[in-house]
Amino acid sequence: MSRWEPDAAGRLQRAAMELFAEHGYxxxxxxxxxxxxxxxxxxxxxxxxxxxxxxxxxxxxxxxTVLDGVRxxxxxxxxxxxxxxxxxxxxxxxxxxxxxxxxxxxAIISTHPDLQERELIKMSRLGxxxxxxxxxxxxxxxxxxLAAQSGVAVFxxxxxRWVGQDGTSLADLLRQSLAELKSLTR
Amino acid sequence: MSRWEPDAAGRLQRAAMELFAEHGYxxxxxxxxxxxxxxxxxxxxxxxxxxxxxxxxxxxxxxxTVLDGVRxxxxxxxxxxxxxxxxxxxxxxxxxxxxxxxxxxxAIISTHPDLQERELIKMSRLGxxxxxxxxxxxxxxxxxxLAAQSGVAVFxxxxxRWVGQDGTSLADLLRQSLAELKSLTR
Numbered sequence: 001m002s003r004w005e006p007d008a009a010g011r012l013q014r015a016a017m018e019l020f021a022e023h024g025y026x027x028x029x030x031x032x033x034x035x036x037x038x039x040x041x042x043x044x045x046x047x048x049x050x051x052x053x054x055x056x057x058x059x060x061x062x063x064x065t066v067l068d069g070v071r072x073x074x075x076x077x078x079x080x081x082x083x084x085x086x087x088x089x090x091x092x093x094x095x096x097x098x099x100x101x102x103x104x105x106x107a108i109i110s111t112h113p114d115l116q117e118r119e120l121i122k123m124s125r126l127g128x129x130x131x132x133x134x135x136x137x138x139x140x141x142x143x144x145x146l147a148a149q150s151g152v153a154v155f156x157x158x159x160x161r162w163v164g165q166d167g168t169s170l171a172d173l174l175r176q177s178l179a180e181l182k183s184l185t186r
Numbered sequence: 187m188s189r190w191e192p193d194a195a196g197r198l199q200r201a202a203m204e205l206f207a208e209h210g211y212x213x214x215x216x217x218x219x220x221x222x223x224x225x226x227x228x229x230x231x232x233x234x235x236x237x238x239x240x241x242x243x244x245x246x247x248x249x250x251t252v253l254d255g256v257r258x259x260x261x262x263x264x265x266x267x268x269x270x271x272x273x274x275x276x277x278x279x280x281x282x283x284x285x286x287x288x289x290x291x292x293a294i295i296s297t298h299p300d301l302q303e304r305e306l307i308k309m310s311r312l313g314x315x316x317x318x319x320x321x322x323x324x325x326x327x328x329x330x331x332l333a334a335q336s337g338v339a340v341f342x343x344x345x346x347r348w349v350g351q352d353g354t355s356l357a358d359l360l361r362q363s364l365a366e367l368k369s370l371t372r
Contacts, residue, residue, distance in 0.1 A: 080370045120306045145343045146367050153335035157328050181332050182371045184266045 009047045009057070011037040016054040017104055025051075025108045025115075055105055055115065058094070059122055063129055065090045070133040079139045083130060083151030084178040087158075091170035099166065106163040127152045154178050195233045195243070197223040202240040203290055211237075211294050211301075241291055241301065244280070245308055249315055251276045256319040265325045269316060269337030270364040273344075277356035285352065292349040313338045340364055 015036035019028040030051055034044040048054050069086030077085060095102065109115040127149050134144035158173040168176075201222035205214040216237055220230040234240050255272030263271065281288065295301040313335050320330035344359040354362075 078370060117303055117307060120310050121303060124306050142343050142347060142363055142366055143370055145346070146340065146363060147370055149339035149343060150336045150367060150371075153339050154332065157331045157335060160331070161328060177328055177332060180328055181336060184264060184329055184333055185336075185368045185371045 008037070008039050008043055012039065012044055012047055013054055013057060016051060017101065020108050021104060025112060052115065052118065055108065056118060056122065062090070062094065062122075063126060065093050066126060067129060067133050070130060070137070079134055079137075079143050079147035080150060080178075080182075082134065082137065082139075083147050084154065084174065086130070087151060087155045087174050088171045091174055095162075095170045099162070102159075103163050123152055123156060150181065154181055194223070194225050194229055198225065198230055198233055199240055199243065202237060203287065206294050207290060211298060238301065238304065241294065242304060242308065248276070248280065248308075249312060251279050252312060253315060253319050256316060256323070265320055265323075265329050265333035266336060266364075266368075268320065268323065268325075269333050270340065270360065272316070273337060273341045273360050274357045277360055281348075281356045285348070288345075289349050309338055309342060336367065340367055 012033055016028065016033045019032055019036060023032075028051060030044050030048075031041050033051065033054070034041040037044075048057065066086050066089075069089030070082055072089070073082040073085045109119055130148035130151060131144050134148060139147065154174065154177045158170060158177045161173050161177070162168070162170045198219060202214065202219045205218055205222060209218075214237060216230050216234075217227050219237065219240070220227040223230075234243065252272050252275075255275030256268055258275070259268040259271045295305055316334035316337060317330050320334060325333065340360065340363045344356060344363045347359050347363070348354070348356045
């Protein structure tokens, strides 16, 4: 085994998803993941704290992409549309080619309460970060919190719809859900 | 000590809140709570699983009150207004006289990540239950999920504002936040 492992993190992630699907999340060990990826267990722990972190590895990029979207949104948009545009940017950047992975990941998370909690914390943290990014755009309170939290609600509903079907893109489902929320509050 | 303890749960809760404020949540034991309430530790465990549950004791009533509000809302209301009315009902029923308690409880929860997680799970569960209650009112998807999750978002923002000030009632803050969300999505 060479000391230099091209895309070891990506290989470990693919190996983990295969093993979770084959044997279940609970019965998969980090040693098995490393073996399937063709690396040592030590290499696994250079990239991930534990097997749970394999499922949440993209969280930093996920947050940064949403925040970039908030900052890049047009100055003429209201705060709810800013948050909507940021999530559409996320969908087009990170989730355009990831439907199968998202469905597999969602199936694992929905059957493990501790993973669901981790996902809730991730979404709650995102709401706080988006609120702060709206403050930087001089959106006052409570508008910033309401727009951020409702935006996260729209994202969660759209994401659940997306993994429950195959055909419509996440970006299009986000646009539909945002339009639906607007018609519901009219 | 008499075997019959009038309002033992209430006395335990008041004793716990006093001790949490005096010594901090981490350094308070169930034995101290029982002693302050004038009951045995065994009586404590007849009412609560652990000291954390003292802070989440009202969760069942909390959920039932919101769901009653959804079911009792006028048939002419749209789903977002149904959820708004249910939270106003909750505020008037459970939180009219509880500002000081809510402020104290919030101060404890906001400094303990495990308590914040418990609160997130409580809110996520509430979103699911409200969605189901809207389905019973024949609200289709995704309108039911969007109205429930946005309603929970409005409640969370209003509650945070309520414990951060003293003067405006939670019911009035909910009405203001709902009106603000409507103007933001116009």
